[in-house]
Amino acid sequence: MSTLSDPVNLSAPRGSDAGLTPKQLADKYGLSVSGKRPSLPQYIRQLWARRSFIGAFATARLVAQYTTAKLGQLWQVLTPLLNCAVFYLVFGVIMKSRDGVPVYIAWLCIGVFVFQFSQSAIQAGTRSVSDNLGLIRALHFPRASLPIAFTVIQLQQLLISMVVLVAIVLANDIMPAMTWFLIIPALLLQSMFNTGLAMVMARIGAKTSDISQLMPFLLRTWMYVSGVMYSVSGYIQSWPTVWQTVYSWNPATVYMDLMRYAFMPDSFDPHKYPGGYDAQGHALPKALILPDHIWIMAGTWALVAFVLGFVFFWKAEEEYGRG
Amino acid sequence: MADAALDTLKEATAVDNQARVPTVVVDDVHIVYKVHGAGSGKGSATSALSRIITRKKSPTIREVHAVRGISFTAYKGEAVGLIGSNGSGKSTMLAAIAGLLPTERGAIYTNGQPSLLGVNAALMNDLTGERNVVLGCLAMGMSPAQVRERYQNIVDFSGINEKGDFISLPMRTYSSGMGARLRFSIAAAKTHDVLLIDEALATGDQGFQQRSKARINELRKEAGTVFLVSHDNNAIREVCERTIWIEHGEMIMDGHTDEVVRRYEKGDRP
Numbered sequence: 001m002s003t004l005s006d007p008v009n010l011s012a013p014r015g016s017d018a019g020l021t022p023k024q025l026a027d028k029y030g031l032s033v034s035g036k037r038p039s040l041p042q043y044i045r046q047l048w049a050r051r052s053f054i055g056a057f058a059t060a061r062l063v064a065q066y067t068t069a070k071l072g073q074l075w076q077v078l079t080p081l082l083n084c085a086v087f088y089l090v091f092g093v094i095m096k097s098r099d100g101v102p103v104y105i106a107w108l109c110i111g112v113f114v115f116q117f118s119q120s121a122i123q124a125g126t127r128s129v130s131d132n133l134g135l136i137r138a139l140h141f142p143r144a145s146l147p148i149a150f151t152v153i154q155l156q157q158l159l160i161s162m163v164v165l166v167a168i169v170l171a172n173d174i175m176p177a178m179t180w181f182l183i184i185p186a187l188l189l190q191s192m193f194n195t196g197l198a199m200v201m202a203r204i205g206a207k208t209s210d211i212s213q214l215m216p217f218l219l220r221t222w223m224y225v226s227g228v229m230y231s232v233s234g235y236i237q238s239w240p241t242v243w244q245t246v247y248s249w250n251p252a253t254v255y256m257d258l259m260r261y262a263f264m265p266d267s268f269d270p271h272k273y274p275g276g277y278d279a280q281g282h283a284l285p286k287a288l289i290l291p292d293h294i295w296i297m298a299g300t301w302a303l304v305a306f307v308l309g310f311v312f313f314w315k316a317e318e319e320y321g322r323g
Numbered sequence: 324m325a326d327a328a329l330d331t332l333k334e335a336t337a338v339d340n341q342a343r344v345p346t347v348v349v350d351d352v353h354i355v356y357k358v359h360g361a362g363s364g365k366g367s368a369t370s371a372l373s374r375i376i377t378r379k380k381s382p383t384i385r386e387v388h389a390v391r392g393i394s395f396t397a398y399k400g401e402a403v404g405l406i407g408s409n410g411s412g413k414s415t416m417l418a419a420i421a422g423l424l425p426t427e428r429g430a431i432y433t434n435g436q437p438s439l440l441g442v443n444a445a446l447m448n449d450l451t452g453e454r455n456v457v458l459g460c461l462a463m464g465m466s467p468a469q470v471r472e473r474y475q476n477i478v479d480f481s482g483i484n485e486k487g488d489f490i491s492l493p494m495r496t497y498s499s500g501m502g503a504r505l506r507f508s509i510a511a512a513k514t515h516d517v518l519l520i521d522e523a524l525a526t527g528d529q530g531f532q533q534r535s536k537a538r539i540n541e542l543r544k545e546a547g548t549v550f551l552v553s554h555d556n557n558a559i560r561e562v563c564e565r566t567i568w569i570e571h572g573e574m575i576m577d578g579h580t581d582e583v584v585r586r587y588e589k590g591d592r593p
Contacts, residue, residue: 010565010577011396015342022350022396026432029345034431035422046464053461060447060454067449067493135446137423138506140436141462322423 037317038142047142054145058152080161083116084109084168087229097230100275100283102267106172107288109165110263111228114256117158118194119219124150125198126205126212129320136321143320144313147202151195158187165263174264182262190255192302196309203313206320226252233289248291251301258298261290343398346517346548347420347437352429354390354412354419354572389415391572392429397565402539402549404563404580406556406587412572413552417519420550437517438463440510448495452483452505455494459509473512480538481508482531504531511538518542519550525558536562556584 013020020028038046066075087108091097098104128146129136136143162183170176205211226232236247247253266272268288275286291297390412397403405413418424420431421439446455456477460470481504483489483497494502504527510518520539527535539549539562553559559566559580566583568576575592576583586593 010579011394013342013345013396017342022348022394022432023430025345025396026348026350029434031345031348031432031434034420034433034437035425049464050462052467053458056461056467057458060450060458064447064449064454064493132447135462137439138446138510139459139462140438141464145462318422319425322425 035318037314040311040314043142043144043314043317047144047148050141050145053141054149054152057145057149058156061149062153062156076157076160077164080113080116080164084112087112091229095230100286101231102273102285102287103172103174103264106165106169106174106264107260107267108229109168110260111256113158113161113165114190114259115223115226115228115252116161117154117190118197118252118255119223120157121151121154121194121198122201122219123212123215124154126201126215128198128202129206130209130212133321143317144199144310147198147313148195151191151198154194155187155191169263174266177265179262179265183259186255186258186262186298189258189298189302192306193251193255194305196302196305196307199309199313200305203316206316222252226250226256228252228256231288249297251298251305254291254294254297254301257288257290258294260288344434345396345398346401346434347397347550348432349393349395349416349420350430350432351392351394352390352416352419352431353388353392353427354415354424355427356387356389356415356424358385358387389572390419393569393572393574394429395567395574395577397548397550399548400543401565402543402551402563404559404566404584405550405552405569406554406559406566406584407569407575411569413569414521415572416569417521417550417552420517421519433517435516437519438510438513438515439519440507440521446494446506446509449493451493452478452490452497455505456490456509459506460512463510463513465513477508477512480511480534481505482528482534500527503527507535511535511542514545515542515547517548517550519552521552522554525553525555532558556588560584 012018013025017025017028025031037043062076063073066072069075071078084105088105092104092108098108101107125147128150129143132146136146201211201215232247232253236244239247261268267285268290270287273285273287276284278284393412393416405416407413415424417439419426420433421437422431422433423439446459450458456474457470460473460477461467465473478484478490481501483501483505489497489501494505497505507520507527518539536558539551543549549562551559551562563580566576566578566580566587567574568583568587570592576586
């Protein structure tokens, strides 16, 4: 019996390991510091292994979004439609921004949908870590899955809106053209840009929850200066060239212009829409201008935002869910 | 009788001299919580504004020294119980092993990534139990094929469907016991190197507790290490052969469960 009550040190290493310090023991058996951040290539591999999780998570969230509503999934189509209706009423009918823009309603809807893709991806990204702390604390997975999944949700939402958009475009006598194929690369680049921004905001939002109060104001300012509901080209013509160039790099404008060009190339034809004024003094539709090097701008934004956002998010990987 | 006892003792010493593979090394760890919004500081907007203007450190941040210099090593195939009164630092210790809390001093080394199962760890409450199972498994790194293969086992193990088709209801409609059972079943579907269980079994019913104890023993046989925090001393006795007693963030005892739990129940501190 005396052996049992003798103090036994169950922690002490035995046999050939006897006498090793905890650090030496950990090193010998290749143990790593708990919660250590994986290297960037390792992290990318882990994330790639979770690709089906990202897809399944996004689909499940999208479906769950409207489960409590009576009309259910119909809201996925109704929400963008109502959005366009409100903007059309305020900016098209009351403020008459439609004067001077060819096929205003299609122009407006494309702008609203494209901007909203960025806007909601950033907003969802900001809350993606802080709203899913339970999941983060319970299971181990690369945390970047969350902002990426939330961007995928917004992309799925946009694709549904695109169906509505095609109907609106066709109803406005715009015929399908070869440029419609450009929608795919434009969407891809914008998705990359949004994912990057969502990851940046996810890290900031995880640390400082105040930012989610501030985001709606920042995003609304961005929307109003980006020319979603009215053409900004008329306002900036009197600016110094430097500022015009800076302004033309606004990513929201770049992605909207690309999509508008892809959907309705005719609106960019100065022969068809020469501009000028009619007898009553109303401005006649003037052809839109596609800035030079717009694809380079779109690609640069996508690449810079995605790479920087990914590295920025990964840098704090071990800190999400702590506290 | 004496011979038999001597034999087992010899066997035990023979095994004792073998080098064992460590899975968790906790080396003189101190953990300090920074609690925001604590204390008597006024939370009004004007006081927050004046704090920003005067650049004073927020008086509402308080530091709590939850773990003070704990060291131990756990080995493959061990089930370790953590006992102590409420607020003694048991759950903090587990969260730190899982890598969810930074250490102020000292270091924690682990084999692979430990998984922490807590009572409050909600998964996705607005999704159905079914979706939670699939998403949980995918998040742990299983392939869709593996998930399909194990799905039925997980649902059967949780016993969620014993009283009707509850798995197709959103998880927010589950009772706390049902939620905890499903979470444990999801996490236990994968072989973990280190599994940390924080009171997660306490809410389950009798049948589920038996199943989960059996599953913990299986996990140990698959060369994992299991940590169990519980106020149910019988559960500790049944599952763990080694127990660590923590009080005020300091280790009181580390030894065989029978001995440690007996002295803990008597309040007999060495």
